[in-house]
Every structure is written in structure tokens, then in C-alpha cells.
Amino acid sequence: MTALGVSNVEVVYNEVVLVLRGVSLTVPEGQIVALLGANGAGKTTLLRAITGLLDVHHGRVTKGSVSLSGADITRADPAKRVKAGLAQVMEGRRIFAELTVDENLRTGAMSRRNREAFDDNRARVLEMFPLLAGRLRSTAGYLSGGEQQMLAIGRALMASPDVLLLDEPSLGLAPRIVDQIRDIIVQVNESGTSVLLVEQNANMALQAAHHGYVLEHGRIVKDGPGQDLLADKDIREFYLGMGESGRRSFRDVKTYRRRKSWGS
Amino acid sequence: MNALAPVLASVSGTDFIQNLVSGLALGSKYALIALGFVVVFRATGVINFANGAFVLVGAYMTYQFFQTWEINFYLSILLAMAFGFLLGVVLEALVLRRLVGEAPFTVIMVTIGLLFVMDNVVTAVWGATNLDLGDPWTGNVVEVGGVRMSHRDLWAMAFTATVLAAFLAFFRFSSMGLAMRATAADPEAALAQGISARAVYRVAWGIAGLVAALAGLTFATGNANIQPTLGLIALAAFPAMILGGMDSPLGAVIGGIIIGLVQQMTELYAFEYLEWAGRNPQTVAPYVVMIIILLVRPYGLFGTPEVRRV
Ligand SMILES: Nc1ncnc2c1ncn2[C@@H]1O[C@H](COP(=O)(O)OP(=O)(O)OP(=O)(O)O)[C@@H](O)[C@H]1O
Ligand SMILES: [Mg+2]
Numbered sequence: 313m314t315a316l317g318v319s320n321v322e323v324v325y326n327e328v329v330l331v332l333r334g335v336s337l338t339v340p341e342g343q344i345v346a347l348l349g350a351n352g353a354g355k356t357t358l359l360r361a362i363t364g365l366l367d368v369h370h371g372r373v374t375k376g377s378v379s380l381s382g383a384d385i386t387r388a389d390p391a392k393r394v395k396a397g398l399a400q401v402m403e404g405r406r407i408f409a410e411l412t413v414d415e416n417l418r419t420g421a422m423s424r425r426n427r428e429a430f431d432d433n434r435a436r437v438l439e440m441f442p443l444l445a446g447r448l449r450s451t452a453g454y455l456s457g458g459e460q461q462m463l464a465i466g467r468a469l470m471a472s473p474d475v476l477l478l479d480e481p482s483l484g485l486a487p488r489i490v491d492q493i494r495d496i497i498v499q500v501n502e503s504g505t506s507v508l509l510v511e512q513n514a515n516m517a518l519q520a521a522h523h524g525y526v527l528e529h530g531r532i533v534k535d536g537p538g539q540d541l542l543a544d545k546d547i548r549e550f551y552l553g554m555g556e557s558g559r560r561s562f563r564d565v566k567t568y569r570r571r572k573s574w575g576s
Numbered sequence: 577m578n579a580l581a582p583v584l585a586s587v588s589g590t591d592f593i594q595n596l597v598s599g600l601a602l603g604s605k606y607a608l609i610a611l612g613f614v615v616v617f618r619a620t621g622v623i624n625f626a627n628g629a630f631v632l633v634g635a636y637m638t639y640q641f642f643q644t645w646e647i648n649f650y651l652s653i654l655l656a657m658a659f660g661f662l663l664g665v666v667l668e669a670l671v672l673r674r675l676v677g678e679a680p681f682t683v684i685m686v687t688i689g690l691l692f693v694m695d696n697v698v699t700a701v702w703g704a705t706n707l708d709l710g711d712p713w714t715g716n717v718v719e720v721g722g723v724r725m726s727h728r729d730l731w732a733m734a735f736t737a738t739v740l741a742a743f744l745a746f747f748r749f750s751s752m753g754l755a756m757r758a759t760a761a762d763p764e765a766a767l768a769q770g771i772s773a774r775a776v777y778r779v780a781w782g783i784a785g786l787v788a789a790l791a792g793l794t795f796a797t798g799n800a801n802i803q804p805t806l807g808l809i810a811l812a813a814f815p816a817m818i819l820g821g822m823d824s825p826l827g828a829v830i831g832g833i834i835i836g837l838v839q840q841m842t843e844l845y846a847f848e849y850l851e852w853a854g855r856n857p858q859t860v861a862p863y864v865v866m867i868i869i870l871l872v873r874p875y876g877l878f879g880t881p882e883v884r885r886v
Contacts, residue, residue, distance in 0.1 A: 364767075365767060368764050389772075393770075394768075394770025402768055406764070408761045408762060410761050415757075418751075419758045423771075467769070471769070471770065
């Protein structure tokens, strides 16, 4: 069964800037799928096409379709998609800084009207993130970066989604926290949620993912099982900064980056 | 201290307290209007100048229900408030809905346009002459320790206290209140949680219409107080809202009360001590106070500075 399907999607900003040029990918039910890509490749844009947030950015899906558990949602409004089982952790965390931790969690459950499910979800989330449990009444904006990311994930889980999207959850976090977040993603997936994980930290993402895609200049240029990509020479060079000869210097990787294009 | 001594000596103590009470009552009416500004600003980030028209329509609709259709006075108030809610919701759906995503400036200009259109509609329907509401409060006073308090003033203060309490409870405990705060803090992130921005805007405008209707009524009581210029009174509540900090209900009320007190006191002392300030210093005083407070506290007295972790 396909939890989330993206088929041949094209996205244009401001009616002129073509950013996605026919992207297709599939998140099978119960799996973690990683989406890798450099800055500006179009990863966030693809997530916006899936969640319906393109409008806010004057963007539009001009071709192709998005489906959730088999139902077409290409033109549905964002609230409907959340109701249908889609939740996301946005790039940059985007927690509500002025609200308390508890209020942030409540906003995540806004699309669910069931009181019992709310209490269960909240208990589950707090068990997963004990740090948050102790700070429910704190203003969310004063949490540390790692705690804010946990809150953003917890908030998304409050909607008990079938499919969870995460946009670069490891960004700007210490390695130890990144590992923690990876483990949480695996744990969430094991309890039945399908995951689309957008990352630039290929190492972290591919350790967790069943399958991975590489996006470049608005096109999928490579895909394969997570373990295969992790072992892939090009991926290792490009995303992990490691050649056959071991770790390359940062400068080497940068020149490599400029030369290398997946497409050609 | 020395400079104030002759001022205090010139008016008797009761006079002073009397004016304090009147200022408080006037202030609580401004506070009601400011609360209407706050709810729309908080949810949508737009300063709603059409609020003045809601105040106007509220006053005339109370007259319509009470005088023309001879419905019970208190029921008339409730009906006028319900009408205000509907008016807010309908305007949001017909006009403001189409402007979502436009620059705030555009939306603000449209609300000014709405103010003038509704002003004209009101004059067309009810005429330009002043009307008597004929409310049961006017003329009734209670006296406490030599200070006379009119029933209309007491009611105005009770309304403000009730609405403030309702607002605080609404924003704090209700789902819709939380949705409004989330939408105000980060509209895109709120959408991402499945919060319907449309519902949030609609309810915010409805509440603004409802509260403004109540405010309009408090200004309309008394003799010949229903007049087309009522809409302009909302402008005097504007500094109250800025003073309080735009997004804080408590701030709106305290700002309103400060403005009311300042106006009342300026009027009291203007004759003797502010001759140089022209004929109507009390209409200017609120703005002077607003400017001074903003210089010291740019977010107003109770506004939320952005929460950022550094
Ligand atoms: N609102 C917008 N209007 C016009 N162009 C945009 C807009 N948002 C993004 N773009 C462009 O679309 C391209 C893809 O951007 P996107 O944010 O999807 O990339 P990304 O892969 O998420 O990058 P990053 O890793 O830096 O987050 C970029 O060239 C960007 O400049
Ligand atoms: Mg991005």
C-alpha cells in the first residue's frame, strides 16, 4: 500500500520560476523514506506541494498529482490534508514562540476533536519527550534548539498522523541530539506512522530510512534502498564528505560540489 | 508638587473624585471599542478602521429593536450584539476574504473604505438627525459618599469588566482562542497544524462586530446621543489600543481607562491652566499621551515584544 504518492509534480513560483520539474516519489505504508538534496534543490518546495502550503508562497502545482492513502489531495486545502492524516515538522521548527509548551502541543491536536485520543496522544508524546513533560508551562521560545525540535515533532504527533513529513530536523543541532532525533523517528515509524524525512545530513537520514531519493535542481536523480545509498560512492563523496581514500578535506568537497551534477 | 498645589486647591475634593469616576466610565467605553480593535489585530494583524462603523451600527440597531420594534431593552442589546456579530462575519466573507495575502496596508485602506460606506448607509436608513434611545438608565443615579454615579456609567463599567473577563478566558481556554493566538504568531505554521485561517478570521471579525455594538450602545444612551458622528468616537479609542499594546485585551482596557481619565481631567482643568492649548485640548490629550508612552515603551504598556531565544 502507498501511504503517500507524488506523481510527476511540477511547481512554479510567482507564475514564472519553475522549481520542481516532474518529481515522482512514493512512501510505502510503514516505511521511512529519505529525501536528500543540496540547498535550493527544491526539497521544501516538494513538501509544500504535499501539504498545500504553496499558496502562502505564491506557488502552484502546475502538473502532476499528490495522493494520500490512495485519495487525490493535489488541490485540497491544508486543513483538509491534516484531517486526512498528514502532519509535518517544518523547516526551522516553527514552534509558536509566545505560547507555552503545552499550548503548542494543543495546536497540534486542533484537527482532532476527540478528547480521549487527545489525552492518549499527549501522554504518548510526553513519554517520548520527558524533557517537555517537565516544562509544559514554559514559554516555548525559551527552550533550547534541541528541545524546540522535540516540541515541533511532538506537536506534529499530536495529530496522530498516518504520514509524518520532517524538513531537515537535524539542522543546527549537536551530533548527540541528532542521533536522538533519528532514534525518535525510527520509534515513531515502528509504531505505525509512515515517514518522509528531508535531510541534508545524509548519514543520519540513510541510517534510518528504508529507501532514499536524491533531488537535484528540481529532479529526482537517484533512488534506492537506504543501505545501498549509504554505501554509494557518489553519495559518500557528495553528502558525507568521504571518498574511497577516507575523509576528504572540506575544500575538496566544495570544489567537487561545484563540478558534480547528478543529472549529467 | 508646588506646581500642582494651586490646581488641587482650585477644585474641591469631591469635584476631583467625581471627575475621576466620570473619567473611569468614559474610559471603560473606550476600552470596549479598543477590545474590538485588539481581537481583529491579534488574529489578522490588521488594524480595522471599520470598527467605528460597527460602533455606529450597534447604536442604531439597538434603537431599531428597542424604539421602532418595541422589543425589551435588554433583549434589544443582545439582538444588536448578535447583529454586530453577523455583520462582522458577512463583511469578512464578502470583502476581507478576497484580500487574504495582500499587504496589510491594502487591507487597512479597505477597512477605511468600509467605514465611510457604512456611515453613509446608516445616514440613508436612519437620517442625519440625532435620535433619543430612551433607555431606562438615563437620569438614574446612585450616590456613594457624595459622589454621584449614573446608572449608564455603572452599566458601561460592568460591560467592560465582563467582556474583558470573557476575552481572557476565551484566549486562554478555548480552542478557537488558541487557534487565533497561533495564527497571529505564525500564520503558516498554524495552517500546517490544520488550523483553518478562514474560520479564525471570520470569528475574529464577528467578535469585533459584537463588542463594538455593545460599545456603541454605551455611547448612545442619554438624550439625542444617537448620531452619525458616533463612528468617529472609535478614533478616540485608537490611542487606547496603541497605548495598551495592540494585541493585549488587558492592555486595551487599561489604555482605554487612561485615555478616559486623561480626557476628563484635561477638560476639567483646561479652562484655568491650559488656555494656551487652544479650545479643545481634551481631544488632543489622548494622542499626546499615546506618543509619550510609545517613546518610552514601543510595544505599548502590555504588548508582546517578540519572544526570541538568544
Ligand atoms: N516563495 C518563493 N518564490 C520564489 N522562489 C522560491 C520561493 N521559495 C523557494 N524558491 C526557490 O525555489 C528553489 C528551491 O527552494 P527550496 O526552499 O524548495 O529548496 P530546499 O531544497 O528546501 O533548500 P534548503 O536545503 O536550503 O532548505 C530555490 O531556488 C529557491 O530560491
Ligand atoms: Mg528547505
